[in-house]
Amino acid sequence: MKKHLFTFALALLSALPAAAADDAVLKAMTDEMRRTVQRLRMDNLAKPYFVSYYVEDSTETSISAVFGALRDDNSGISRNARVDLRVGTPGFDNSGYAGQDFRGYEPGSAMLNEEDGYDAIRFSLWSLTDDVYKRALENYSQKKAYQAKKNITEHYGDLAEAESASLFEDRKTPEPFDAEEWRGRIKNLSGLFRKYPKVQNSQVGFNRTLRTARFVSSGGASYRRWWDGVSLNVRATVQDRTGLKIGDEKDFSWPSLAAVPPYEKLAAQVEEFARNMSSLVENVTPEVYLGPVLFEDQAAAEFLNQLFVANVSFPRTPWAERDDYTRYYIASGGLTKKLGMRVLPAFMGAIDDPLRTEYNGEALTGSYPIDNEGVRPAPLELVRGGKLVNFYTGRAPVKEFRSSNGHARGAVNEFPEPRPGSVFFSAQPARRAPYAELKKKLLQAASENGLEYAVIVRRLDPETSKDYSELLSEPVLAYKVNVKDGSELVLGAAKWAGVTFRALRDILLVSSTDQVYNYYQPGPFYYNRGYVPASLVAPSALLVQEMELKPTDTKPDRKPYLPHPYFAK
Incomplete structure (x- = not known):
């Protein structure tokens, strides 16, 4: 049965590049994963039985303003990868074990080069995979020892079977984005706090992120999808009549610029937030x-x-x-x-x-x-x-x-x-x-x-x-x-x-x-x-x-x- 599943997964991997021939990143992910599944093994230790790569590209613009003046105006691009590599069996593997280090309980991840260079991406994935594999072997050994020490008999497995789904979306033309116009909007929204003398500190922040997510797994699942996000954050601090500091922030989020309401509606909501914060200054002392x-x-x-x-x-x-x-x-x-x-x-x-x-x-x-x-x-x-x-x-x-x-x-x-x-x-x-x-x-x-x-x-x-x-x-x-x-x-x-x-x-x-x-x-x-x-x-x-x-x-x-x-x- 295991041999059949492995052969089936490799067949899916072999077919994948045809669906993504125009995507150098996805091709590099697929080829390096195929090599990992087929050839990665340290001495006589366990080889991976499951591998997946997730790569996320982000193009981000962030603008913030205080009291009518710009504070931050940044934009940048990034590409990050996450590797999930399992040794053992689906019934018991290296996953789900934090050991003694809660701070270190995180997946293997790394930044990749931002350009779509096939060879450079494969090199980065190879390097990251090698590190994750060594950690997986160590975790697997420690997890088995932990199970024996704690005498854990109730365990339901670590990786359930799942249907091999595929999804390949084509990027729609990005929405027009006028950065200068948004700088003006954020400055104006932050300037609304000039009407509210009881507010001690305030800030309005805007963020727009365009993401491309790619995923391939040795189980045959794969996808490329695009998802964008637009958000607005409004925050303020007051001190009430006793001197107690009270802070709050109001967040708005939308999946696209087209979903953002008109400026007038945003301004009304910011004003309402500012009024509510001001009202907190003259409050009544709560009782039980x-x-x-x-x-x-x-x-x-x-x-x-x-x-x-x-x-x-x-x-x-x-x-x-x-x-x-x-x-x-x-x-x-x-x-x-x-x-x-x-x-x-x-x-x-x-x-x-x-x-x-x-x-x-x-x-x-x-x-x-x-x-x-x-x-x-x-x-x-x-x-x-x-x-x-x-x-x-x-x-x-x-x-x-x-x-x-x-x-x-x-x-x-x-x-x-x-x-x-x-x-x-x-x-x-x-x-x-x-x-x-x-x-x-x-x-x-x-x-x-x-x-x-x-x-x-x-x-x-x-x-x-x-x-x-x-x-x-x-x-x-x-x-x-x-x-x-x-x-x-x-x-x-x-x-x-x-x-x-x-x-x-x-x-x-x-x-x-x-x-x-x-x-x-x-x-x-x-x-x-x-x-x-x-x-x-x-x-x-x-x-x-x-x-x-x-x-x-x-x-x-x-x-x-x-x-x-x-x-x-």
Whole structure:
């Protein structure tokens, strides 16, 4: 059987150059991989049974401005390679072993020459492969010793079989890009903060990246695809009346320049962000609060992302000598052990469909036709009637699923890991309501609990800001809502207490409208974290039955002795 699979793989490799005869990079990858599989062996040690090459070209432009003046204006090109080389067997190989060095748990990767020189690329891949092979042999030996020492008998294999998929896209003509025009836009957007004297620091950044991804594997999978990204980052810092520094950043991402909204809409969103940051200066001191919470807009999306999506990702944790330290450095999906259990309210469902490119005319950045391991995705039902029926998998088997569902994704500097594409949340019509009705129900629930106020949260800190032990990041923009008249006051810095997955099941109602939330999902590795574009189509607001807030532990700083020079005129 092994001989048959090997012969089949070589036949596919031999046919590949015909599909990519015009691509010197892909031809160099294919030829060097064929040579590696056929001839690489050190003495009498194991030879590779599987090899894949991933090469990513990037052309990047980044512009940033502060207070109406350019700060950075850079452009450049790069080419990076990642090698996955396995020794052993699909049942047990060198992968998934961190050893004693969490910092060094990363794939073999290197920068390649930027020009399409066949010989130079083969040389670089040969050199990188040689290094990766030596490390693979060492890891394989150490992993076997670890298994024996820990007496691990429950192991489901390391590389599942997968259909050999191929995809070869031709590059479309790049969109026209006027760098000078974008410099002007970013300067103007940053200049909007001149209207807001309470904002101490601010910056607006723009990034456009054009990528070409190439992949070949000894299993026969291969692809060449193009994916672009455009992003805008707005950040600001204020000090509240006590001197506590509060920072926030708002990120926008689109798959192309054509998807970017008009300047007027961007300016309105930046102004709204600046106003919200200014409002944080004169806040009310938070108290311990235990009651209903209404999550809106970005906070509603991040609530679902951080509590649900991130926790049906990364189902398999690598072995490590200091396994008690793993939780500090490698995230793992906390909900993946709850298959068949209720993880959302019974009236909600969720499906991930990476093949969808837009929703109601809005582009989805989480779409992709093939994953980093060369597996084509399909619509994946995650939750049905509130119960978890699936989670993301790659080619590394787990107890519940022994095959990939096409969600192994990652940046070039990290191992591809199971994670989202575009997640669509649904809810029964009877449990949807207009925003006004949601706020009414919020105040009613608070009143029934004997509370004088309720809480609305409109922005949460980014996922990467939370501690390893926390499930949900701290609120940035939260409001104390008077039960009697519905008036709102901005709450000072607060943090969650005792958040568990129960919060997901405690969703009572959701809004009648949905939002598209495009974002970059962080990978699981603390030391070499990469990001992939993802999308949520989710309710614009969620009413949660009960959550606990308490004042932050962060201490205030002294305020500046002199006012901002621009506003001191």
